[in-house]
Amino acid sequence: MASVYKSLSATNGHDEKERAERKNKQRVLILSSRGVTMRHRHLLQDLYSMMPHSRKEAKLDTKTKLYQLNELAELYNCNNVLFFEARKGKDLYAWMSKAPNGPTVKMHLQNLHTMEELNFIGNCLKGSRPVLSFDAAFEKEAHLRVIKELLTHIFGVPKTSRRVKPFVDHVMAFTIADGKIWTRVYQINESEPGKKKPTADGEEMDVDPAPKKKGGKPDLDVNLVEIGPRFVLTPIVIQESSFGGPIIYENKEFVSPNQIRSDLRRAKGSKYNRRTEAIRENKIKRGDLGLTTHGGRTKEKDPLSDSVLFA
Numbered sequence: 001m002a003s004v005y006k007s008l009s010a011t012n013g014h015d016e017k018e019r020a021e022r023k024n025k026q027r028v029l030i031l032s033s034r035g036v037t038m039r040h041r042h043l044l045q046d047l048y049s050m051m052p053h054s055r056k057e058a059k060l061d062t063k064t065k066l067y068q069l070n071e072l073a074e075l076y077n078c079n080n081v082l083f084f085e086a087r088k089g090k091d092l093y094a095w096m097s098k099a100p101n102g103p104t105v106k107m108h109l110q111n112l113h114t115m116e117e118l119n120f121i122g123n124c125l126k127g128s129r130p131v132l133s134f135d136a137a138f139e140k141e142a143h144l145r146v147i148k149e150l151l152t153h154i155f156g157v158p159k160t161s162r163r164v165k166p167f168v169d170h171v172m173a174f175t176i177a178d179g180k181i182w183t184r185v186y187q188i189n190e191s192e193p194g195k196k197k198p199t200a201d202g203e204e205m206d207v208d209p210a211p212k213k214k215g216g217k218p219d220l221d222v223n224l225v226e227i228g229p230r231f232v233l234t235p236i237v238i239q240e241s242s243f244g245g246p247i248i249y250e251n252k253e254f255v256s257p258n259q260i261r262s263d264l265r266r267a268k269g270s271k272y273n274r275r276t277e278a279i280r281e282n283k284i285k286r287g288d289l290g291l292t293t294h295g296g297r298t299k300e301k302d303p304l305s306d307s308v309l310f311a
Contacts, residue, residue, distance in 0.1 A: 069243055168184060
């Protein structure tokens with residue numbers, strides 16, 4: 001009995017240790033709707049490769065019954081959902097939700113540039129963990145704090161994930177400007193300081209080697225190199241529950257891209273109307289001044305014209 005008790009006690013202690021280590025279980029379900037373009041698909045692939053705790057699913061057929069995403073998240077054992085909704089093959093909206101209880105944030109994604117589009121020179125290890133950098137403005141308003149928490153749960157890779165690598169070699173920065181969230185991804189590049197220093201005459205002068213720490217390792221120069229992708233998010237609404245419920249925040253300054261395109265078409269149409277109206281008024285003025293006559297005389301009517309024959 002003593003040996004059995006010891007073995008059970010050791011097993012229970014081991015299980016409690018594993019349970020304490022696996023406390024942060026964050027899994028993200030990434031999927032899109034029908035109608036996404038090639039650039040949108042590349043963005044999904046870039047995010048999926050950068051997030052080892054994510055699960056990728058096929059496209060969702062419906063754009064109205066978004067509550068079905070909660071069932072998909074439960075099937076894939078995910079507690080976060082990142083859904084990209086495409087409209088008219090031009091506009092892309094990002095839904096971020098904490099399944100199954102919420103909240104949910106709907107944002108308009110624009111100024112998209114993928115990794116392959118701009119050929120960024122930075123590179124990072126696939127499956128590594130990022131350092132999330134948030135602007136100080138996220139703490140000033142309540143809705144920004146909610147968005148920060150959702151971004152932390154979705155893009156913050158837990159160290160206990162199965163496919164994660166034990167490295168932290170890139171930074172994901174979120175900055176607020178003009179009421180929008182600007183997202184950038186950088187590689188943490190470490191390099192040894194140069195051993196030669198240029199002088200004022202253009203010649204190189206030998207300098208002392210880099211100072212070493214107590215452990216014997218020299219201090220390294222740390223700089224950031226952009227990797228991609230880059231995009232801009234505009235918050236639209238925040239719902240209380242997951243893909244439903246009352247709206248707890250609404251951005252009154254947001255103008256939909258459909259309204260912008262409609263205003264541009266209306267402006268072009270008004271220009272044409274003003275131009276035709278000016279031409280008609282010019283003809284009326286010339287007629288009132290007698291400038292439409294031939295040689296100071298009124299033009300004679302054609303006896304065979306329709307106005308004469310059928311008068």
